Amino acid sequence: MSMNERDLLEDKHFEQVISDESICTKENIVYEKPETLLDVSMHYCPGCGHGVAHRILAEVIDELGIQQEVIGVAPVGCSVLAYNYLNIDMSEAAHGRASAVATGIKRVLPEKYVFSYQGDGDLAAIGTGETIHTCNRGENILIIFINNGIYGMTGGQMAPTTLPGMKSTTSPFGRDVATMGAPLKITELLAQLPGTYYVTRQSVHKPLNVRKAKKAIQKGFEYQKLNKGTCFVEIVSNCPSNWKMTPVESNKWLDENMLPFYPLGDIKVPKD
Numbered sequence: 001m002s003m004n005e006r007d008l009l010e011d012k013h014f015e016q017v018i019s020d021e022s023i024c025t026k027e028n029i030v031y032e033k034p035e036t037l038l039d040v041s042m043h044y045c046p047g048c049g050h051g052v053a054h055r056i057l058a059e060v061i062d063e064l065g066i067q068q069e070v071i072g073v074a075p076v077g078c079s080v081l082a083y084n085y086l087n088i089d090m091s092e093a094a095h096g097r098a099s100a101v102a103t104g105i106k107r108v109l110p111e112k113y114v115f116s117y118q119g120d121g122d123l124a125a126i127g128t129g130e131t132i133h134t135c136n137r138g139e140n141i142l143i144i145f146i147n148n149g150i151y152g153m154t155g156g157q158m159a160p161t162t163l164p165g166m167k168s169t170t171s172p173f174g175r176d177v178a179t180m181g182a183p184l185k186i187t188e189l190l191a192q193l194p195g196t197y198y199v200t201r202q203s204v205h206k207p208l209n210v211r212k213a214k215k216a217i218q219k220g221f222e223y224q225k226l227n228k229g230t231c232f233v234e235i236v237s238n239c240p241s242n243w244k245m246t247p248v249e250s251n252k253w254l255d256e257n258m259l260p261f262y263p264l265g266d267i268k269v270p271k272d
Ligand SMILES: Cc1ncc(C[n+]2csc(CCOP(=O)(O)OP(=O)(O)O)c2C)c(N)n1
Pocket: 076, 077, 078, 079, 095, 118, 119, 120, 121, 122, 123, 126, 146, 148, 150, 151, 152, 153, 154, 159
C-alpha cells in the first residue's frame, strides 16, 4: 500500500469515527465554547491567564443568563481588546479609568450588571485613585483584577505588584525594595474600605483554582443585585512572555513565588 493510499484510508477511518452519531452525542460533549465567547482567535500569548479568565467570565455570564443585561469595561493593557472576544455590550476606558467609567455606566443603568476587567498596571498604578475612590464609594460594580506582577502589554516593565527581587525591564537586577518600594497589596487595602462588600483573591493556574475563580466571579455578579457595594475579584495570573518562561514554567513560578506573597482566598466576605 502506498503512503498516499494509507493516508486516504486513515482519513476515511477518522471521518467514520467523528461522524459516528453514537459517539458525538450531547452527553459525550466535554468541552463547548460559551456563547458569550466569540469564535475568534485571541491575540494573547500561549498559556497566558487572560484567555482562561475570559473563558470563565463568559461561562458565568452564560450560566446566569445575563448576556443581554451585562456591560463590561475593558482596560488598557494586554486585555485592551477584551471587547473583541466577549459577545456583550462593552466600553473601552482610558488607562486606569475603567472603574470610573463603570461607575458612570452603573449609575445611568442601575438595573444592568456592570464589571470592569483590569490589569495590575492599569488598576494599581495609573488607576490607583479611581480604584480606591470607586471602592470607597461602594459603587455596585464588579471589578476583575488580573495581577501578573508586570506591565505585560508594554514589554515587561515593573508594576506596583512586581515581587521583591523580581526582574523586569525597568528593574533588570530585580526589584530593590529599598529604592523601589515594596509591592502593593492593593486587594488587602481595598478590603479595608467600608464600600467593598466582597473581596477575594483567586488564580487560574490549575483546574481547581479555575473552578474557584469562576465561582468568585459568579458571586460578584450575584451580590451586585443586592446593591451592597463593590465586589472585587483578584486573579493572580502569569505572563510567560515577559517573565521569559514557558507557560508550564510560568505557572510553577507563580505557584512558588507569587502565591506565598499573594495568598489565595477570601479577604472580605458578606456578613449577612
Ligand atoms: C495614559 C497612558 N499611560 C501609559 C500607557 C502605556 N501603557 C499601555 S498598557 C500599560 C501597562 C499595562 O499593564 P497591565 O495593566 O498590568 O496589563 P497587562 O498587559 O499586564 O495585562 C501601559 C503603561 C497608556 N496606554 N496610557
